Structures are given as C-alpha cells and as structure tokens.
Amino acid sequence: xxxxxxxxxxxxxxxxxxxxxxxxxxxxxxxxxxxxxxxxxxxxxxxxxxxxxxxxxxxxxxxxxxxxxxxxxxxxxxxxxxxxxxxxxxxxxxxxxxxxxxxxxxxxxxxxxxxxxxxxxxxxxxxxxxxxxxxxxxxxxxxxxxxxxxxxxxxxxxxxxxxxxxxxxxxxxxxxxxxxxxxxxxxxxxxxxxxxxxxxxxxxxxxxxxxxxxxxxxxxxxxxxxxxxxxxxxxxxxxxxxxxxxxxxxxxxxxxxxxxxxxxxxxxxxxxxxxxxxxxxxxxxxxxxxxxxxxxxxxxxxxxxxxxxxxxxxxxxxxxxxxxxxxxxxxxxxxxxx
Amino acid sequence: xxxxxxxxxxxxxxxxxxxxxxxxxxxxxxxxxxxxxxxxxxxxxxxxxxxxxxxxxxxxxxxxxxxxxxxxxxxxxxxxxxxxxxxxxxxxxxxxxxxxxxxxxxxxxxxxxxxxxxxxxxxxxxxxxxxxxxxxxxxxxxxxxxxxxxxxxxxxxxxxxxxxxxxxxxxxxxxxxxxxxxxxxxxxxxxxxxxxxxxxxxxxxxxxxxxxxxxxxxxxxxxxxxxxxxxxxxxxxxxxxxxxxxxxxxxxxxxxxxxxxxxxxxxxxxxxxxxxxxxxxxxxxxxx
Numbered sequence: 001x002x003x004x005x006x007x008x009x010x011x012x013x014x015x016x017x018x019x020x021x022x023x024x025x026x027x028x029x030x031x032x033x034x035x036x037x038x039x040x041x042x043x044x045x046x047x048x049x050x051x052x053x054x055x056x057x058x059x060x061x062x063x064x065x066x067x068x069x070x071x072x073x074x075x076x077x078x079x080x081x082x083x084x085x086x087x088x089x090x091x092x093x094x095x096x097x098x099x100x101x102x103x104x105x106x107x108x109x110x111x112x113x114x115x116x117x118x119x120x121x122x123x124x125x126x127x128x129x130x131x132x133x134x135x136x137x138x139x140x141x142x143x144x145x146x147x148x149x150x151x152x153x154x155x156x157x158x159x160x161x162x163x164x165x166x167x168x169x170x171x172x173x174x175x176x177x178x179x180x181x182x183x184x185x186x187x188x189x190x191x192x193x194x195x196x197x198x199x200x201x202x203x204x205x206x207x208x209x210x211x212x213x214x215x216x217x218x219x220x221x222x223x224x225x226x227x228x229x230x231x232x233x234x235x236x237x238x239x240x241x242x243x244x245x246x247x248x249x250x251x252x253x254x255x256x257x258x259x260x261x262x263x264x265x266x267x268x269x270x271x272x273x274x275x276x277x278x279x280x281x282x283x284x285x286x287x288x289x290x291x292x293x294x295x296x297x298x299x300x301x302x303x304x305x306x307x308x309x310x311x312x313x314x315x316x317x318x319x320x321x322x323x324x325x326x327x328x329x330x331x332x333x334x335x336x337x338x
Numbered sequence: 339x340x341x342x343x344x345x346x347x348x349x350x351x352x353x354x355x356x357x358x359x360x361x362x363x364x365x366x367x368x369x370x371x372x373x374x375x376x377x378x379x380x381x382x383x384x385x386x387x388x389x390x391x392x393x394x395x396x397x398x399x400x401x402x403x404x405x406x407x408x409x410x411x412x413x414x415x416x417x418x419x420x421x422x423x424x425x426x427x428x429x430x431x432x433x434x435x436x437x438x439x440x441x442x443x444x445x446x447x448x449x450x451x452x453x454x455x456x457x458x459x460x461x462x463x464x465x466x467x468x469x470x471x472x473x474x475x476x477x478x479x480x481x482x483x484x485x486x487x488x489x490x491x492x493x494x495x496x497x498x499x500x501x502x503x504x505x506x507x508x509x510x511x512x513x514x515x516x517x518x519x520x521x522x523x524x525x526x527x528x529x530x531x532x533x534x535x536x537x538x539x540x541x542x543x544x545x546x547x548x549x550x551x552x553x554x555x556x557x558x559x560x561x562x563x564x565x566x567x568x569x570x571x572x573x574x575x576x577x578x579x580x581x582x583x584x585x586x587x588x589x590x591x592x593x594x595x596x597x598x599x600x601x602x603x604x605x606x607x608x609x610x611x612x613x614x615x616x617x618x619x620x621x622x623x624x625x626x
Contacts, residue, residue: 018461153604267466305469
C-alpha cells in the first residue's frame with residue numbers, strides 16, 4: 001500500500017506540474033511578443049474590420065487582468081481569475097464569456113472523442129489479439145496488417161477528407177458537415193437523435209479507423225511476444241483450449257500495456273480529433289478554435305487551448321491511477337508509463 | 339543491445355539488409371528527387387496564378403491540372419514537397435538533439451536533476467504540443483517555413499528525451515561504462531565516446547519519428563489556417579484546396595495530389611522507422 005501512495009503522489013505532482021506549466025506557457029507566450037498584448041490584438045482586430053465596443057473591452061481587460069501592473073501581479077491575477085473558472089471575454093463575440101462559448105461546444109467534442117476512442121480501442125485490441133494468435137502465415141495476418149499499417153500512418157484529417165469525398169460527395173450517403181441538419185430543432189426526439197448520429201457518422205468513422213489501425217498493430221505485437229512466455233506454454237501443456245489461453249491468459253496480460261498506450265496517445269488523439277472537427281465543421285472545441293483563429297479572437301484561442309490541456313491531463317491522471325489497481329504485479333517504484 | 343551483425347558490420351550495413359527500411363527509403367528519395375528535379379525546370383512565370391486556365395483537369399496542358407486560380411498543381415508540388423520535408427528535417431534535428439541532450443543529462447546524472455527533468459518530460463509528453471504551437475502561431479502570424487520548423491522542433495524533444503533517458507539508465511550500469519569511470523573519463527567523454535555509438539539506432543528511429551510528427555504538426559497547423567501563407571507546403575496545398583471548396587467542385591486532382599503524397603510520405607517514413615526499430619531491437623525482427 002505504501003508504494004501505491006508513493007506512486008499516487010508522483011502522479012499528482014505530474015498533474016499539478018502539467019496544469020501549472022501550461023498555464024504559465026499560455027500566460028507568458030503572448031507577453032514575449034513585443035508590445036501591449038491587448039493593444040496588439042486590437043490593432044489586428046481593427047485591420048480586419050474592428051469590433052463593437054472596443055474601448056469597453058479594453059477597459060474590462062485592464063480592470064480584470066491589471067494589464068498596467070507589473071508582470072508578476074498580472075500573473076497572480078491571471079491565476080486568480082482562472083481558479084474562479086474565468087477564461088476571459090471573447091473579442092469577436094463581445095461581451096460573451098469565453099467559458100460560455102466553450103461550454104456549448106464541449107459536449108460535442110466529449111461525445112465524439114469518448115465514443116470513438118473506446119470503440120477503436122476495444123475493437124482494435126480484440127481483432128489484434130485474434131490475428132496475433134493466428135501467427136505470421138495466416139491469411140488474417142496477411143490481409144489485416146498492411147491495411148492497419150496504411151490506416152495508422154494516415155492522419156485523421158486526411159482520412160476525413162477522403163471520407164467526405166467518398167461518402168458525402170460522391171455517394172451522398174452522409175451529410176457533408178455540421179452536427180445536425182440546419183432545419184432540425186435540438187430536442188429529445190428519435191428523429192433528432194438519428195439526425196445527430198447521421199452527422200456524427202463520418203467524423204467518428206475517420207477517427208475510429210485511424211486509431212483502430214494503431215490499437216490493432218500494438219495488440220498484435222504484444223500477443224505475438226507473449227506467445228513464447230513460459231506461463232502460456234505451461235497452459236498449453238496442461239491441455240487448456242487455445243481459446244481459453246488466448247483470452248484468459250495472453251489477452252488479459254496484454255491489456256495492461258495497451259492501457260498504458262491509451263494514456264500516452266490520448267493527447268495525440270485529441271489533437272487529431274480537433275482538426276477532424278474542422279474538416280467536418282463539427283461544432284466542438286476544434287471548430288470553436290478554428291473560428292477564433294480566423295477571427296483573431298485570442299482570448300478564445302487561449303481558453304480552448306487551456307481547456308483541452310486540462311482535459312487531457314485529467315484523463316491521463318485517471319488512467320494512471322487506475323492502472324496499478326488493475327495490475328497487482330506492478331512494481332510501483334518503476335511504475336508510470338514504462 | 340546491438341546485434342552481433344550490427345557490431346561487426348556497422349549500422350548502415352544492417353539497415354541496408356532490412357527490407358522495410360530499403361522500401362521506405364526508396365519511396366522517400368524518389369519523392370524528394372522527382373520534386374527537386376521538377377523545381378529546376380519550373381520557370382518563374384509558371385508560378386504565377388493565371389499561368390494556366392483555371393480548374394484544368396490533369397492532361398496534356400497541365401500534368402497534374404490547375405487550381406481555381408489557374409496555378410499549376412505540379413508546380414505547387416515541386417515547392418510543397420521539398421518545403422514539407424524541410425520542416426520535417428529541421429524540426430526533427432532540433433527536437434532529437436534537444437531530446438537527446440535532456441535525456442542524457444537526466445539519465446546520466448540522476449538525482450534531483452533527473453527528478454525535475456522527468457517531471458518536465460512527462461508533462462510535455464502528455465500535453466499535445468500542437469496546442470502550444472497553435473498558441474504561438476496565432477500570435478506570430480505570417481511565419482516562413484524555416485521559422486515554423488524551428489518552433490515545431492522546440493516542442494518535439496519530450497519523446498526522444500524519454501527514450502534516450504531509459505537507454506542511458508540501462509547502459510550506465512554495464513561493464514564498459516564502469517570501466518570507463520574507473521579510468522577517470524569525465525561524464526561528457528563517457529557520453530560521447532562510450533554511450534553514443536550504442537544509441538545511434540535509437541536516435542535514428544527517434545529522428546524519423548520526430549520527422550513524421552513535424553510534418554503532421556505542420557499540416558495540422560496549415561489546415562487550421564496557421565501555416566506559412568506565402569509559401570507552399572503539403573499542408574498549405576490542402577488548406578487552399580479546402581478553402582476554395584475543391585471537394586464540392588469536384589476538382590479532385592487539387593486535393594487528392596497533396597493528400598496521396600502526404601500518405602505516401604508518412605508510409606515511407608514509418609517503414610524507415612520500423613527498419614531502425616528492428617535493427618536496434620532484434621526481438622522485433624522475429625515477429626515479422
């Protein structure tokens with residue numbers, strides 16, 4: 001138990017460090033650019049047509065973030081505002097709070113990401129185990145490995161473009177973009193739910209297929225390397241059915257590194273999914289981010305970046321602390337993602 | 339952990355024996371050679387928009403067709419492929435170098451330095467670096483290809499650092515390092531004379547990995563509208579194609595050309611990466 005406490009403490013340190021370092025990067029990077037950050041943004045705003053209530057906005061920012069005060073005071077007040085869940089005010093859609101914009105986008109991203117990540121992880125692991133168990137010469141290996149390799153090396157958004165062309169433009173099976181039809185009214189009905197599913201199909205499929213390729217490849221090589229282990233040979237010698245050996249012995253052990261893999265690649269998955277949202281104009285955080293980049297809405301860019309980092313760090317933390325609980329053998333002193 | 343063959347005949351020989359490495363390297367070199375050779379034949383007036391009739395499908399008049407602004411796709415490719423490769427090269431070199439340095443220091447010296455660096459490595463591993471890149475690129479717009487590559491490289495050190503650290507930890511306790519210590523070689527000497535040769539295949543695999551990640555980051559940033567606006571990269575080609583609605587106008591040659599080139603490039607680099615991996619880790623080879 002003592003080692004678990006130590007491990008837990010280590011993970012908490014990492015979580016705090018992640019949050020703290022990313023907040024600091026987000027705070028200091030704009031200030032490394034010469035000139036008054038707000039001023040620079042407003043000049044840019046003016047060059048693309050200006051916005052309503054500019055001076056009110058500047059005043060509000062100066063008041064909240066104390067932009068005329070020394071840097072460390074600004075930093076402290078920035079931390080204080082963040083602690084209260086305040087991410088600032090949007091420039092492009094002043095005076096909407098950044099957090100309000102993000103809150104309405106968040107469910108779409110979380111829904112899309114959770115479903116696709118889980119589906120691809122589970123499916124990829126199962127198919128990878130079956131194919132890995134078959135051995136090198138089996139037709140399953142010959143057929144699946146090259147496909148998985150091709151899928152894995154394709155970025156999400158590249159597959160997304162191909163998907164749009166094939167299934168939305170060429171065959172017109174699925175809608176081109178958005179999360180629901182423009183005519184549909186968000187409500188709790190079967191028609192609306194089906195509409196949402198139809199719109200989510202292509203973005204989800206492009207994320208699932210790409211990650212599936214990776215989970216398949218990694219589970220397959222895990223199973224292949226476990227096949228030579230003594231306990232598998234022993235189980236075989238005992239006369240256990242191969243199916244039982246695969247699922248009860250090899251698969252269960254391979255799930256642990258596979259879970260570690262999930263923790264490591266979470267950030268990568270999220271980053272790819274954000275751009276996939278842009279390709280499909282799917283109204284999640286990625287789409288908000290894209291629009292704020294186009295509209296030079298720096299507070300919103302900052303807010304979405306921070307929110308995503310927090311989410312990834314927290315999800316990582318959850319996987320990390322659950323990991324030793326499912327693996328009693330783990331040597332806590334060397335635990336972590338190794 | 340180098341194989342006997344590796345120690346006897348050297349790294350390059352072992353790599354040339356590896357089928358995956360050779361196939362990947364051939365695709366990569368072909369892509370580079372064709373586009374670089376092509377760029378020599380391009381006249382300045384071919385680069386201008388309107389040098390061809392707009393929306394021309396691939397054919398005799400234009401090898402790969404033209405876009406909505408009457409720019410030749412083939413001419414864009416001769417600029418985009420070398421530029422994207424340049425981003426990969428610069429960023430991967432910087433990232434691997436920084437990573438190797440941090441990993442060496444962390445693993446070799448241990449103690450407090452190691453504890454702090456490990457936290458830093460873990461943090462930068464878990465945060466998607468694309469987010470920091472978005473933050474920076476949206477403040478300093480209009481960056482050129484090289485500047486972008488440097489910024490991408492500055493956030494690409496975490497993975498190599500972690501790998502190198504683990505390797506140094508395991509190599510450090512081996513006999514030859516202990517002997518070197520007894521002969522009073524200093525830390526740096528041990529690192530470069532004794533440890534470096536064993537790390538080369540790992541560094542190679544990491545370099546290729548960083549190369550892939552950098553091109554991914556560049557194309558991701560470009561699609562978000564943060565790419566080098568005045569230059570062509572594969573990511574920028576996709577960005578322009580998407581923003582002019584190339585898919586819906588059925589100008590397939592416009593978006594398909596950079597898309598399939600990116601796929602070929604990633605596949606080639608991944609095969610090279612697998613080659614390095616197998617050479618440095620003989621157990622992988624048996625798995626096929």
